Amino acid sequence: MKNMIIFEKDIEKVYPGINMGILIVRGISERADCKKEDEATFLKELKKKYEGFTRKELKEQSPVDAYAAYYKKFGQSYHLLAQLDSMLKGKKICDSKSPLLQSMFFNELESMLLTAGHDLNKLKPPLRLNLAAGNEAYQSISGRDVTAAAGDIILSDSARVFSSILKGPDYNTRITSDTSDVLFIIYAPPGIGTPKVRTALKNLEKRIRAFAPDCKTEILQVLDAQTC
Template identity: 55%
Template sequence: MFSIDNNILASYPSTKMGILVMRGVSYSGSCKESEITAVIDGLHQKYGHLDRAALKELHPIGAYVAYYKKFGSSYHLLSQLESMLKGKKSVHSESGLLQAMFLSELDGMLLTAGHDLSKLQLPLQLKIATGAEVYQSISGREVTAVQNDMMLCDQTGTISSILRGPDYRSRITEATTDVLFSIYAPPGIEADYIEKNLNKLENRIRSLSPSAKTELLQIFS
């Protein structure tokens, strides 16, 4: 189902990717308010007293900051965390799947993308972008992958990249019943930390879709 191209490991040694595949999920619904409150309260307790410079030093945020810095960019999830801490961003969504994914992203600060499994042409591979790859972003806008960025591809083309985000073709919609979540983990992030956060995401989705079946939960390196 998935592999990492050798060029990735040559350019970014010890890179990992976590994959979670679940079938029979529901698009709608919402995470329990108690779960949402627990995550938000946890974020304030863990990060609320820190400024941006201090946040950048924390694990695993620092690993992403170092990666993005190579491209002159900032880790966008850090900005979302700061907005959440200031009360300027909500975790509520029309989709329980997307809400669960975002809660898990903030909870673990691991960059995560979600895809409709039925729209993917397997197998998938994590590759290095040449800078010539063009795809339709989740917003519907055409984007070009950044040279040397990590990107996830199926047999049709790019489905996401770290700097440009997920694609439109395989986005999660109301018709989605089978999902694939991927966690990009640049050098410096341990496999057991990724697995722990995938387990949390799996549990959140199970609370929304009790009959959902997990087909794969694995860390690749």
């Protein structure tokens, strides 16, 4: 599976030290009776973790600082920081009824590492990590037509671009109740070490196994330009 994702040559030049976490899990059943993670317990633990931090202080913490620096290049703010801030103020965390999507979102907030989930069976490997030219258009997960920002990190398969850091994942490969084989990607811009990414992948795997104990992990790996 070494060539599951190919890093194009300009990636490392523009973003030295960038890496990417990959988790592929097969055989997931999204039955209606799947037990979701307890939201109240998760919220309590998350509030405990970030208790006493101001938003400015959170922005200066790793790994948020690395994302803040990346998004600032494009005149934007790291959206997960705003979601975390809202959640800590008591707003509802996750409206999804899917334990798979809930697990991804909880794990994302816990680690603050940008994560995208895709239905593996709707992708056509090999996958390529590249720099956007600024004309790559696709349908976002909300169904809205978007165009990648020039210089942003994008991910494509042999048919199309299906994800980018700034615009998020696409609609065609989104996780649904029919998804049984899933690909999770953690985008880690420069400044985020491999250990943080690996820990987040393992925690996500653990969350999935809690409601789908018979699933099989095919890949759990952190990749960089040298290994790809």
